[in-house]
Amino acid sequence: MRLAFVLAEIGGGLRRNLSMVVSVILVTFVSLTFVGAAGMLQMQINQMKGFWYDKVQVAIFLCVDTSTSPTCAGGPATEEQKQNIQTMLDAPAVKQYVTSWTYESQDDALKHFREQFANSPIVDSVTADQLPASFRVNMVDPEKYQIINESFAATPGVETVIDQRQLLERLFSVMNVASLVAVGIAGLMIICAILLIATTIRLSAFSRRRETGIMRLVGASKMVIQLPFVLEGVIAAVIGASLASVTLWTVGKFFIEDYLADQYKDTAFISANQVLILVPGLLLLGILLSGVSSLLTLRKYLKV
Amino acid sequence: MIRFDNVTKVYDQKSRPALDSISLEIDRGEFAFLVGASGSGKSTFLRLVLKEDRATRGSVYVAGQNVANIPSWRVPRLRRGIGVVFQDFRLLPNKTVFANVAFAMQVLGRSRGVIRETVPEVLKTVGLEGKENRLPHELSGGEQQRVAIARAVVNKPAILLADEPTGNLDPTTSMEIMNVLDKINQNNTTVVMATHDDDIVNGMRKRVIELRNGIVLRDEARALYTSMIPVVDGSDSGNGFRNPAGTSAGEVDK
Numbered sequence: 001m002r003l004a005f006v007l008a009e010i011g012g013g014l015r016r017n018l019s020m021v022v023s024v025i026l027v028t029f030v031s032l033t034f035v036g037a038a039g040m041l042q043m044q045i046n047q048m049k050g051f052w053y054d055k056v057q058v059a060i061f062l063c064v065d066t067s068t069s070p071t072c073a074g075g076p077a078t079e080e081q082k083q084n085i086q087t088m089l090d091a092p093a094v095k096q097y098v099t100s101w102t103y104e105s106q107d108d109a110l111k112h113f114r115e116q117f118a119n120s121p122i123v124d125s126v127t128a129d130q131l132p133a134s135f136r137v138n139m140v141d142p143e144k145y146q147i148i149n150e151s152f153a154a155t156p157g158v159e160t161v162i163d164q165r166q167l168l169e170r171l172f173s174v175m176n177v178a179s180l181v182a183v184g185i186a187g188l189m190i191i192c193a194i195l196l197i198a199t200t201i202r203l204s205a206f207s208r209r210r211e212t213g214i215m216r217l218v219g220a221s222k223m224v225i226q227l228p229f230v231l232e233g234v235i236a237a238v239i240g241a242s243l244a245s246v247t248l249w250t251v252g253k254f255f256i257e258d259y260l261a262d263q264y265k266d267t268a269f270i271s272a273n274q275v276l277i278l279v280p281g282l283l284l285l286g287i288l289l290s291g292v293s294s295l296l297t298l299r300k301y302l303k304v
Numbered sequence: 305m306i307r308f309d310n311v312t313k314v315y316d317q318k319s320r321p322a323l324d325s326i327s328l329e330i331d332r333g334e335f336a337f338l339v340g341a342s343g344s345g346k347s348t349f350l351r352l353v354l355k356e357d358r359a360t361r362g363s364v365y366v367a368g369q370n371v372a373n374i375p376s377w378r379v380p381r382l383r384r385g386i387g388v389v390f391q392d393f394r395l396l397p398n399k400t401v402f403a404n405v406a407f408a409m410q411v412l413g414r415s416r417g418v419i420r421e422t423v424p425e426v427l428k429t430v431g432l433e434g435k436e437n438r439l440p441h442e443l444s445g446g447e448q449q450r451v452a453i454a455r456a457v458v459n460k461p462a463i464l465l466a467d468e469p470t471g472n473l474d475p476t477t478s479m480e481i482m483n484v485l486d487k488i489n490q491n492n493t494t495v496v497m498a499t500h501d502d503d504i505v506n507g508m509r510k511r512v513i514e515l516r517n518g519i520v521l522r523d524e525a526r527a528l529y530t531s532m533i534p535v536v537d538g539s540d541s542g543n544g545f546r547n548p549a550g551t552s553a554g555e556v557d558k
Contacts, residue, residue, distance in 0.1 A: 002413035211396060211407075217354075218459060219384030220411035222377065 002224060009211075009228035010235070013204050020200040021236050027196050028240025028289065029247075031189030032282045034182050036248040039278045041179035043270045045172050051268035056164040058148045060085065060135040064106075067132075067159045074156065077133070081157030085135060094151055097144050101137045109133065132159060193240075194293040197233045201297045204229055212302060226298050233290035241286035245279040305463060305494045306330040306353055311362035313348050313518075322348040324518040325362065330496060330511075332462070335489045337505050338498040339529060340515035346498035349515070350465050353496070354386060355379050367462060384412065387456030387464040387493075391471035393448045395440040401427065401451050402436040408455045422458060430454045430484050446477035450484060457488055464488060466497040470504060478504055502529035 014021055062082065063072035082103075088094060089101050104112070109131040114123050137148060145163040152158050205212065215225050252272035261269045306329070313323040323345045330336050338346045351357045352364050355371045364371045367385060374382055395404050402423055409419045427433060430450040440448055449469055456464060466485065470478035482504055489495045499505060505512060505528060512527035513520060522531050 002410070005410045005413075210394065214394060214396070214407065214455075215411045216380075217383060217388050218408040218411060218455070219380040219382070219386075221380045224411050224413070 006224065006227050006231070010231050013208065013228055013232045014235070016207055017200060017204050017232075020196075020203060021232070024193070024196055024200050024233065024236040024290075025240045025243070027189060027193040028237045028286050029243040031186050031193050032241050032244035032286060033247050034186035034189060035285065036244055036275075036278050036282055037251075038179040038182035038186060039281070040248060040252065040270065040275060041175055041182065043274060043277075045175050045179075047268050047270050047274075048168070049172070052168050053142050053165065056142060056168065057136040057138050058142075058145055059162045059164065060137065060148070060152050061132040061159045061162065062134060063157055063159045064129065064132045066130070069159050071154060071156050072159050077157035081155075082133075085152065085155060085158065088151065088155070089135065089137070094148070097140055097147050099138045099140055101135055104134045104136055106131055106133045190289060193237075193289055197237070197290050197293045198297040200236075201229050201233055201294045202301050204232060205298065205302045226295075226302060229298055229302065230291060230294045233294040234287055237286035237290035238283060241282045245276075245282055248275050248278060251275075305332040305334070305367060306496065307365040308349075308352075309363045309365070311352065311359045311364055313345075313352060313357065314360045321360070321518050323352070323359075323515075326515075326518070326520055327362075328513060328520060328523060330494060332494055333489070333492045335486070335495045335508070335510040336497070337508070337510055337512045338496060338515065339500070339505060339512055340521070341500075343517075344515040345518045346515055347467060348518075350388075350467055350496070350498060353463070353465060354388065355382055384459055385461050385463060387453075387459070387461040389449070389452050389456050389464065389466040389469045391468040393440070393445075393452045393472075395448055395451055395455075397440050400437050400439055401432060401443070404440070404451055405454045405458050408458050412459060423454075426454045426458045429457075429487065431480075444477070445473050446480055449473065449477075449481050453481070453484055453488070457493065461493065463494045463496070466495065466499075468499055468501075469497065470499065470501050475503060479507065482508060505529040 062077035062085075063069070063074075064076055067076075086103075089098065106128040110126065110128040113126060113131060117123050139145065139148070142163075142165055145165065149161045149163070153161050212225055249272055252270065252275035256269050257272050261267075308326045308328050311323055311326045312321050314321045326345075326349075338349060340346055348357070352359055352371075353366055355364075355374065358372065366382060369382070371382065396407065399407065405423045405426060406419045409422065414422075424433075424436065427436060430453050432447060432450050432454065435443065435447065440451065443451070449472075453464075453469070464485070469485070470481055473481060478501060485495055485497065486508070509526045509528075511525050512522065512529070514522040514531070524531070
């Protein structure tokens with residue numbers, strides 16, 4: 001009976017304040033969409049990290065004719081220097097950090113270069129002896145790149161040691177900035193949402209002050225009086241959060257899965273179903289948002 | 305049932321207290337009028353009983369309980385034991401007579417069956433049979449006040465507070481309302497009624513507590529609106545508490 005009563009009160013409140021309720025729904029919808037977008041970007045970054053970090057290697061480039069590094073003072077790397085590096089890679093001090101390594105000769109390098117730039121006129125002017133030979137090292141833990149760098153950077157015949165991960169880091173940092181911007185916008189929108197919910201509940205409490213006054217007089221408990229107002233805000237916020245979830249899933253499905261993944265086949269993208277992981281979080285955030293702001297408002301405007 | 309023990313209520317430090325060291329007791333089943341000019345402290349008295357306000361000093365006891373010791377979450381329970389009626393009725397305009405009265409039971413979570421049984425009974429007590437489905441604007445002022453009274457007593461409170469319930473009504477209708485309140489009082493409900501209406505007070509011959517500027521000017525059993533008239537039943541009214549000035553101009557005629 002009391003439940004039916006509370007539900008009827010909520011229905012009446014939503015109807016009476018329809019335009020405000022719609023604006024609450026829209027604001028929570030937009031703010032939670034931004035929150036979700038930030039979440040999706042982070043998921044995408046993790047996805048790409050997982051995908052690329054298995055493949056990235058630390059490359060030890062050997063000296064060629066044109067090298068200027070002090071370790072290349074003796075001209076192109078000699079066979080002896082190459083042997084020395086191989087021995088070092090197989091020595092226990094380094095071996096424990098290395099899963100495997102391969103040697104890429106200058107001819108291999110040219111072949112890869114031609115594959116990579118197949119459509120560019122530059123390939124024709126490049127010869128094998130311009131490209132450095134290299135050792136490609138797969139590490140047990142790619143974070144330990146410094147160990148290889150320290151061991152080999154000063155070795156004669158080594159021009160430079162490059163961590164391919166650093167190239168990716170640059171991309172990830174751009175994506176991180178994008179997700180921070182999304183979080184920032186979401187933050188502003190959440191403030192809007194909180195203020196709007198507070199205003200809505202204030203209006204709602206004002207338009208029903210006659211009822212609540214009578215409820216107080218006959219001794220209705222605080223919960224029975226305030227619950228309809230709180231639930232009104234929560235329902236609006238949940239609708240907004242649901243809309244945000246649907247939007248994010250749609251973006252995941254039709255933009256990322258069907259378009260991006262199709263266009264860039266060699267990149268790992270998150271799937272639309274992965275986006276669904278965000279849904280409970282968004283709903284919870286919506287409920288929290290409206291619940292907290294309505295409780296604070298009611299404490300001020302609806303004393304029992 | 306209601307006991308004030310040296311109660312002082314100060315709203316604003318600069319002005320005089322709304323109630324100044326008031327001590328009085330109203331027993332279970334009693335009918336008491338609270339009379340006095342506007343600003344004499346009648347409404348403050350009622351608000352303190354309902355714990356709408358806290359007494360600045362002294363203690364207010366309702367049904368044996370010091371209201372100052374009731375935690376805020378228990379205040380609703382206190383109010384369930386007290387019915388309140390106002391001058392302006394305070395009905396819900398879009399609800400029928402039945403629904404207005406039922407509302408007071410719904411918010412306490414009473415079952416549909418109990419409501420359907422109790423509301424007609426109470427409406428009969430206040431003389432509104434057959435008008436269950438009217439809306440408030442389809443009723444006369446007296447009928448609207450009856451609805452308000454029905455709503456105030458439907459949960460069977462031990463105390464009924466009425467704040468100038470006849471203030472908006474003509475004399476005949478006012479007397480009818482008084483009959484309803486008297487009937488409720490007969491059922492052992494304590495009734496405290498704040499009023500300016502001398503005809504009503506004189507017609508009822510109940511206890512009169514007169515307040516002026518926050519103090520009890522007079523507290524007499526079976527009394528009249530003003531203390532100038534000698535009381536036939538020989539109680540000591542009017543002797544110790546003469547109204548020195550400001551008595552109504554009509555006092556000589558009564």
